[in-house]
Amino acid sequence: MELAPPDRYAHPLSARYVSGDMERIFAPAFRFGTWRRLWLALxxxxxDLGLDIPDDAITQMRDHLDDIDLEAAARYERRFRHDVMAHIHLFGDVAPAARGILHLGATSAFVGDNTDLIQHREALTLVRGRTVGAIRALARFAREHRARPTLACTHFQPAPPTPVGKRATRRIQAV
Structure with missing residues (x-):
């Protein structure tokens, strides 16, 4: 299987069944960029709580949120056998003033769990928007075809005519 670019989620089914927007949400670039944003927020x-965090550390972190070298991260991960530690060192390479304060007082769950929640929120927001769009399209179709008759069926047997629009509203109800 060919390697996916860093802004795309790699899975055998994603080429067929996943939108580009959803691929972006679960891509390594989004995941590790979110880790960096969480470290910056931390x-x-x-x-703000009084720890001695240098301004240049914050500035360097902010300036390097998205320039993530995934090959270098893989090298660090082979060395440390830990994905979070790999990315802490990688971020420290591009934000050296922050090296001593990156991930200070946090556990791996801080970036891992919060990133999972952020990805799921983004994905559900996308699904909700597209579901609303599908419902609106079906509602428009139902209005346009509310008087058009079609043969109904029950238990795969012909039944009296029913409006096409009514049938569409049942699809809306199912969504």
Whole structure:
């Protein structure tokens, strides 16, 4: 299987059944970029609470949220055998002023669990929007065809005529 670009989720079924927007949400670039945003938020919150977090650390972190070298991350991961530690070191390479405060006081669950929640929220927001769009399209179809008769069926047997629009409203109800 060919490697997917970092902004695409790699799975055998994703080429057929996943939208580009959904692929982006579950792609490595989104996941690890979210880790970096969480580390930045953590450092900013710690600074607000009085920890000595240098301004240049915050600036460097903010300037390098999305330039993630996945090959370098893989090398670090082979070395440390830990994905979060790999990305802490990788982020420290591009934000050296933040190296000593990255992930300070946090566990791996901080980035892992919060990123999962963010990805799921983004995915559900996408699904909700597309579901609403499908319902609107079906409602429009139902209005346009509310008087058009079609043969109904019950238990796969012919039944009296029913409006096409009514049949469409049943599809809406199923959604």
């Amino acid at each position: 450092a900013e919150a710690q600074r």
